[in-house]
Amino acid sequence: MKKVIALLMALSLVCFSVPVFAEEQAEAPRILIAYLSRAGENYNVGETREGSASAAYAGYIEKGNTAIMAALIAELTGGDLFEITTVTPYPEDYASMLRIVQEEIDTDARPELAAQVENMADYDVIFIGYPIWHGRMPQAIYTFMESYDLAGKTVIPFNTHEGSGQSGTQRVIKNALPDCTVLQGLAIQGKIAQENEERTRTLLTDWLTGLNLLK
Numbered sequence: 001m002k003k004v005i006a007l008l009m010a011l012s013l014v015c016f017s018v019p020v021f022a023e024e025q026a027e028a029p030r031i032l033i034a035y036l037s038r039a040g041e042n043y044n045v046g047e048t049r050e051g052s053a054s055a056a057y058a059g060y061i062e063k064g065n066t067a068i069m070a071a072l073i074a075e076l077t078g079g080d081l082f083e084i085t086t087v088t089p090y091p092e093d094y095a096s097m098l099r100i101v102q103e104e105i106d107t108d109a110r111p112e113l114a115a116q117v118e119n120m121a122d123y124d125v126i127f128i129g130y131p132i133w134h135g136r137m138p139q140a141i142y143t144f145m146e147s148y149d150l151a152g153k154t155v156i157p158f159n160t161h162e163g164s165g166q167s168g169t170q171r172v173i174k175n176a177l178p179d180c181t182v183l184q185g186l187a188i189q190g191k192i193a194q195e196n197e198e199r200t201r202t203l204l205t206d207w208l209t210g211l212n213l214l215k
């Protein structure tokens with residue numbers, strides 16, 4: 001009986017421990033940080049612009065919140081940055097964005113991407129970053145995931161948001177990539193990424209330390 005209990009305990013440790021990147025890896029993993037992010041008018045950040053229909057709650061930023069998070073991840077891990085951009089750029093103003101994103105969701109769109117990662121085979125670990133739009137990840141992230149053979153790679157989601165957290169997107173990515181090891185992601189409020197670098201660095205450092213991926 002004792003043996004059975006010991007076996008069950010060992011199995012539960014295997015099944016429920018939080019996966020991290022294997023420490024005993026002989027060479028440092030080659031890391032790519034691919035992200036989608038949008039500058040322009042966004043919720044709860046930036047300078048309000050007179051005449052904007054959304055001026056009461058939105059302002060203009062020069063660098064997207066997720067782009068800021070991605071650049072810090074690159075710095076902290078030593079990975080390469082890749083921006084996921086669409087052939088048809090997203091509009092600057094927030095009100096148009098709300099409408100376009102809803103249309104993309106309604107049609108389950110796969111927006112065409114403007115650039116490809118030419119050397120995807122060179123990477124072991126792919127961070128995938130995005131904002132939450134209408135409670136989801138942008139449809140272009142599906143295009144990105146469907147554009148490559150990612151089998152066998154380690155994938156790590158990250159995102160910014162204004163209250164929805166990761167909004168179930170990490171589960172969506174895990175389900176979409178059954179042949180990848182998908183590790184615990186991180187969600188940071190966009191306003192914090194935009195306005196508080198020290199706090200953002202701390203959150204990222206703690207997370208990356210836990211994943212054993214800090215440079």
Ligand SMILES: Cc1cc2nc3c(=O)[nH]c(=O)nc-3n(C[C@H](O)[C@H](O)[C@H](O)COP(=O)(O)O)c2cc1C
Nearest residue numbers: 037038064065066131132134135160162163164190
């Ligand atoms: C069209 C649109 C829809 C959004 N929907 C949500 C949402 O459902 N939940 C949420 O928390 N934030 C939402 N946001 C806020 C963004 O997730 C947040 O501002 C994010 O940090 C933007 O990242 P970026 O600057 O990298 O694009 C939305 C923003 C836009 C433009």
